[in-house]
Amino acid sequence: MNQSELDTIKSKIQDHLITSGHYDTINKQLKLQLYESGWFDKVSQIANTELKDNPQINFDSLYSFVKPKATELVPGEVKHEVLERIKAYLDEIIQ
């Protein structure tokens, strides 16, 4: 499957996700689990340390600095659980 096909299907699915309210539920669950694992604290710590070391940094550079580190910090089990939920939802609507 090529990228454009993936994008079309994804945008359709995302519309459905949002209108059905699943998006909100999954997003809330993800946020809650990330809070509980202490991920939010770690991410703001990374951002704040960088802001302290480099106070003149602009938002884009700060975001590119934080992004890879924050993505890596997402705990494996949180990622797994949320992925399973998304997959279960996809299986349901793809029929």
Add this chain to the structure above:
Amino acid sequence: MTEGVTVQELAESIFDDLVLAIINQQTLTSYANHTSIKSQTARNEEQVQQITNLEEGSKLDVYGQDKIKLKSAETSRYFSCENCGRKIAGGRFASHVNKCLERRRK
């Protein structure tokens, strides 16, 4: 087979979007806090000093006073108890009032 891969790909792609949106928001919050503190204090050197007192490990409070000294001054100061009239050290005042009022009720 291709269906399985697609579902996996789709799910991961949706997950990444969710996480990236959260990271973006969180970074923006930190950035906004940083810039608002900076813009409100940059003009006033004294205020900058107060804000830096908020940093971890600082011994000073926002008024530039030594927190540890203040605390010991507070606990060793004597306050008179309105109930029994005796003078009680700040550090023991709470537990004294507790017992003192209990005694009177009996």
